[in-house]
Amino acid sequence: MLTVGATLFLAGPAVLAGCTLPARAPEGPDPLEAPALRAEADAALATGMARSAAHADPVLAAAARALAADRMAHAAALRAELRRARPGPAPHGASPPVAPPPVDPDLAGARSTLTQTVHAAQDEAAGLVMTLPGYRAALLASVAACCASHAALLS
Amino acid sequence: MTPSPDHPRPDLETYRGERTPAGPEMSPSRAGRRVPVDALQGALAAEHAAIWVYGVTAAFVPSTLAERLDAAATAHQARRDATERMLIDAGTPPVPPEPGYRTPEPVTDAASALRLAITAETDAAAAWRSVIERSTADPDLRGAALDALTGAAVRAVRWRAAVGGTPLTVPFPGMP
16 A cells, blocks of 8 residues: 555656646657657568568578567557657657668678667667656667667577 | 475565565665665565576576576676665665575476576566666666666577577567
């Protein structure tokens, strides 16, 4: 009971802060915009790589498919949080989607590209963990840890 | 690992709630930082359990995995020591390890031992993610918690690969 009471008490200011958000003119893009775009681009890249490696390197193709699925889940969760924080249509002037690089026909190059991709995603998410409020920091922490686990499998 | 008949222990997945002491959610440390004491105690309890688990698994896994198991145990011991120091700095006595833990299934071979290791890492990931969620934007504390969460997620993936489970990864390690 004590724990529940404390939780409700702590939740109060957060809820109030959430209600005041739309009234405040948002300045600049939401910090979750960049990781959301990156997650979408990574998912597209990994999906393409899974297709092109399907016959020549089924192990790499499976790793790419798994990465695509997890990055899609990241994109969905980040988009959900973006919509929660700023309901309404997506703001104009947001950064354009990151174009996925063309899939490398050389499979060794493809594995290296995928590894660099997950390292970059891990670094970006880990940086945001240090500054964002609790819920968002925890979300990005899970994204970073997931990317690290893909990097470990690809190495 | 045998449950103590006099004091049946909860599963690894659930024991933390019982050990979380009632008390202030945040305590100032000596350095003036505010730390989420309850979440840190939960993380420490998960580290105690993980250290115990790696003691059990060592007897069952093939020698090819011995080095990685040792590294995992060492990582959890270092994390336990660092977490105890943080709690002491915050003026809170660190929770001790349990005398015994009940596992979700009997450990009888390499596969069940690795599944137990996955459970321990999953618990640790959840506990450290909770530290991040309940902490202020303190780079030292969040950096340590993120390292712990990431390490747990990577080890869980390696054990899943060793035991042949799919999918190997989860999209949100530590998320309940």
